Amino acid sequence: MTTSAAETGTAFAAAWEEWHRGQEARLADPHGFLAITALHWLGPEPERFDDAPGAWSAGPEGVTVALGPGEGLVVDGETITGTHRFAPIPERGGVNAVWGDAVIEVAKRGGFDIVRPRHPGNALRTAFRGTPAYPPNEKWVVTGEYRAFAAPEPTTVGASVEGLEHVYDAPGEITFELGGAEQRLTAFPGKAPGTLTVLFTDATSGVTTYAANRVLQLPAPAADGSVVLDFNRAANLPCAYTDLATCPLPPARNRLAVAVEAGEQIPFERR
Template sequence: MTTTEARDVFAADWAQWHRQKEARLADPHGFLAVTSLNWLSREPQRFPDAPGGWSTGPDGVVVELADGEELVVDGVTVRGRHAFGVVPERGGSTAVWGDAVIEVAKRGGHDIVRPRHPDNPLRTAFAGTPAYPPHPRWRVTGRYVPFDAPRPTTVGAAVDGLEHVYDAPGRIEFELDGQQFALTAFPGHAPGELMVLFTDATSGLTTYAANRSLRAVPDTDGSVVLDFNRATNLPCAYTDLATCPLPPAENRLPIAVEAGEQTPHERGIR
């Protein structure tokens, strides 16, 4: 395979990955469908984009549905009072209401309700996320160095005053353009996967100011690929109705990583 053919294959693989990522984002009940972010308290509250009165307490989240209101939870239609129970941090569940989905979750120690409606204008007008053209130079192999024990790491959030705490299992050391760097890694969504949050010299210029995210899976020998071409925006890049974590201070790269997703059209350049 010639160098040109290899570049074409690399670009095609990236394009397929990005199409799949965009499809998940624009799913009828994906994050672009979120219409409100509601913080629950002991006092029942009603919201215009969800049925029922919602509250939380020591036994978890409860909804009180009025006459004529109903939700479908785990395939079962519920009416009246329904207890969702205690929601774990960064966990959650959903209930179906017509063509909408009501997300019940816990973020930063707070129970929240986020309705997701397919006809939300943010979703229906979505035209895709701009990104740098993929280039192999931004795909580097580093080394995963686990900590002796996971380190509780507190980071800020897209919502003022909110904090997230992650048990960081280690860091990823790598070289780029002749310079040595290290990024603290957090647990990913899948077993064995790591999530790396970072900013760089493009942040706030061509890329979203607050954060971008990379997924990485270390091999058994500790080697790990960081493909900055696949640096993605978190939901907070598209909407203020997200509680995304910010990178730890040590993950602010001093170089310009001109790879991966750029600032969404929905935000404009800031």
């Protein structure tokens, strides 16, 4: 049986809708990024916060919380009271401690230990209306060529938080044609082994799409180095919605001159 172009287009749109719903569901999760109420930077002196129990501090041996009378947290299924020291957290790692219906995220970003409480009742989450996006269009699906570097290249990028930096080992770059010209993007490691992440901006950034960044999650390149870039799935990072995220910015060479009129647009929260 031959599949018609209309059927193919319908299936393509349905697959995109499913992806977009998944994106919004993760954002709207009771303990997702929209639930964050504050970004607390920890130092050596214990400090208490309105949206988390205990007094928090950080040092070379990790993060410490001193819980007062009647205060407690649940970490890895175990209720803790008194003084608790978290093991040193690796960069971009984190631990979630449960406090009632809230989650207290303890993490490391840009070399700094942080606490980010996540409360389901946060107004940013409860008022979330979804994310506007361009209608899916197959013309924005392009095939590129992945070239691995001889060795991963440490690449320092800025962050949505002023003064913060992230360092990624870039395994290679992708070349492709878009807008009648050759384009080139540096790739970072993806979420699963072999997959890739691409941070970029383009001529729509700050106009119809979020100014600082968007991200593409790519499958592992094929044996011949080919890789598919579906710009319909260009997604916002959490910093597009909240100032309490520490998202990385694209490398300078990942700023496309072409207008990529595909994927997620500026969130309602930023308009």
